[in-house]
Amino acid sequence: MSGSLLRRVRVAEVEQVANRIKRFRLVDIDNAPLSEFSGGSHISVVMHSGDRLMRNPYSLMGSPTDTSSYQISVLNCGNDSRGGSKFMHDAVSVGSELEISEPLNLFPPCKLARKHILVAGGIGITPFMSMMNELDALHCDFELHYGVRSLEEGAYCKYLQSRYGSRVNVYLQDQGQMIPLESVLGSQRLGTHMYVCGPKPMIDWALQTAELLGWPAENVHSEQFSAPPPGKPFVVKLAKSGREIEVRGHQSILEALEEHGVDAPFLCRGGACGQCETGVVSCDGFIEHNDHFLTEAERVSGKKIMICMSRIPSGSITLDL
Amino acid sequence: MALTFKDETFRDDFTFSNSPAAIRRFPFPFVEDKYMYSVNIEPHTTGPEGSVFEFPFDIDEHYVSEMRDRAMVLQEDPARCQALPHMMMAQWDMLELVMMSMARDYPDLFTLTRDGSKWHWVNRPLKIEQTFTFGDASTLPYEPMEYIGRQVQGDFSIQDQRDNQLWMDAGIITSQADWSLDFDVGMNFFEWHGPVPLAHEAGVFERALKFLLNLQISNPVRRLNWTMTINPRLDTSPENYHKWGKDRTTVTPENVGQKVHLRVEMQGLFRLPRSNAILFSIRGYLLSLDQLVTVPKWGRRLHRVLKTLPEELIGYKGLSRYRDTTIEWLSKYDDGAPTSRGGGPD
């Protein structure tokens, strides 16, 4: 089973919400109601650019109970981008048609928590938009700590402050403001959970700060939308079909397989869900594991690879496909 | 298909039986002539018309009587229905899914009218009419899971998803195959499957959990499971095992056909959208061996499957005391002829 059934949607609205961030509102092509979802969910957006097929995950930002449209925010990563976000910014406008997956939640708030501390950096705000909507509706205790480069670079700062008042704390890097995480985490009641989403260094910093303050690992959660890191080209050999496929430097194994019409399993495409776990028959050298799913022992064994994120430096790898 | 609801019992005088049409649609679970453990998950999509797979929640001729038996069980032991406090949103998710499906699939029997959060539900077979506010449990006579659970065939549990695990934090279980919701509520996926033999070692539950954690909205799945029950008793709970356990010693060569029932569970798994929980439906079907052997393929195949069942499973499913008698009886219906693949009648 690869991915999920796709739904065709039309772009109903595009808004520039910050310097490099656009908000897109998507409606069903036949105006059919969309699925409700839970706070923290994301969808995959499928983009056809020429003969290239791209799929990027984006968090849903609207109200989880609004079935008339979905809203996503896209940060334009410019020329560093592998193409998806740039395509959304340059080629997608009101009336454009796209395909999306059903919502999937790999970052749900813990329903047993007595309080939720949300820590966001930059575009990492997006999963918290729906999460706050849900927590607010359920009268759950939460606070947001949101760091942005500047007011111009940060999306939704004013909106969030007006909607959630003192529960929202915005920190402007250009004003020398930093999230005072140590004091925030140092004064929380038992049963509080922390969630962090943002660039990898920020996530690492937040997780380490929590650990040093004696927060149990069970109380901290993170989500990182990472694109598969680029590398050098290499060759994938498929043990069952005997085919050989080249993976380009800016491509993941999964993308290369799809480009050649190989039906491989996937879901989140961010190395988190485990759906694309694939057996390794043999491999030149070592695997660069970039996922968050395999255990340390599984990585060391070299017997498994998450093909949406991980690659090898060069040479060839033979997969059980 | 117009349904005529039977007036029958699942205790005391055990008047339950299947009509010829119900026998034909029985979900016989064995697809080959020997026992094979498999997770056998498939998409829970619309099946053939009239089959038990036609709709997400199958309503059949036993509906009214099964609901009456459930009410009796809950009257005696309210702990058969439990939901931990954080499961309220999931309860509403379940109520919505079940009501929408039943009203869509059986418009002659059920009607749901929605005006924003003002809902109006009509259940004609059970003569229930209810106006309530969706999301406000105080407008229903029971909490949402129990309210709709008393009106839909099958047992249900709801799993919360946390920390890459599923936690059975709610359920309404009145016709279970010997497991206790009251004891198991709050357990994770591996824990509540703890007593199941063999499968843990085979890595079955690790793979199944990974699959379920990624279960998608609008893409439910199903599988079949089975056991055997003496007498068409729905309440084979551990709570009452000291009352029904002795049934297992009453099987004789003369009464196998009436006493021994194949009991099949069609298990459905649905991602609930707002709560991100998973609804697990356990829809049970009973068929006496007398009625089962009216389909010659089933008589032959059940004989062959029971002969190849591993010892661990014979114990786990509680068949030890009557398996040999049952195999002996079934041998009369197995002429050694080949059988076709798949579970359906020839």
Place this chain on the structure above:
Amino acid sequence: MTISTLKSRPTYPGLSPDHNARSNIIVCDKAGAEAVTELFSRADDTFAKRSTVIVAEGTTDQDAETLKTALAPATVGFQPSLETGIARLREFLKDAPMGLRLYAAGSEPLIGSVVQAAADYSIDHLSIRTEHRGSLKRRVQCVHCKGFTENVTTNPVTCSHCGLTLMVRDHYSRRLAAFQGVCIDAEVPGEVPETEALYQ
């Protein structure tokens, strides 16, 4: 031994210090107190200073004096029973901040009771560091009458409430902090295997 093939059977990996925790609450019985002494010997000096030990069961006045010295400079309190020990624990947890680390050492009913109480304060069971010491006695819930039988050392055992003879299964409920007891002679009344002292 507390090893079982059943996945619902808890495992107790042993106590290890969380050096980052701002405060440590440690609940133990007399046998578990030995594990706490060993824990302190593996940790730095400030660890014990940040620790409060609740010794919940089975200590004489003389034990108490010995333990106070052995566990110094931790704050040590003594409770006459598991029940009062858990009540004391709840007082500590009621207004406690994050940064607290919980430990339990001793018999399974003690560890189970700590885990059960902590759940009321949203403490995840996996974040509690546990070590089994001393008696293998179990708390058993009768699946039929729902009554709890304490300090069970044999299998089968007679339910102290309804009198049925129960087989003690390795199936364990964290919510109830108990093992499951199921009527052993339901199919043929009186057909009961020899009683074994499995949980001394």
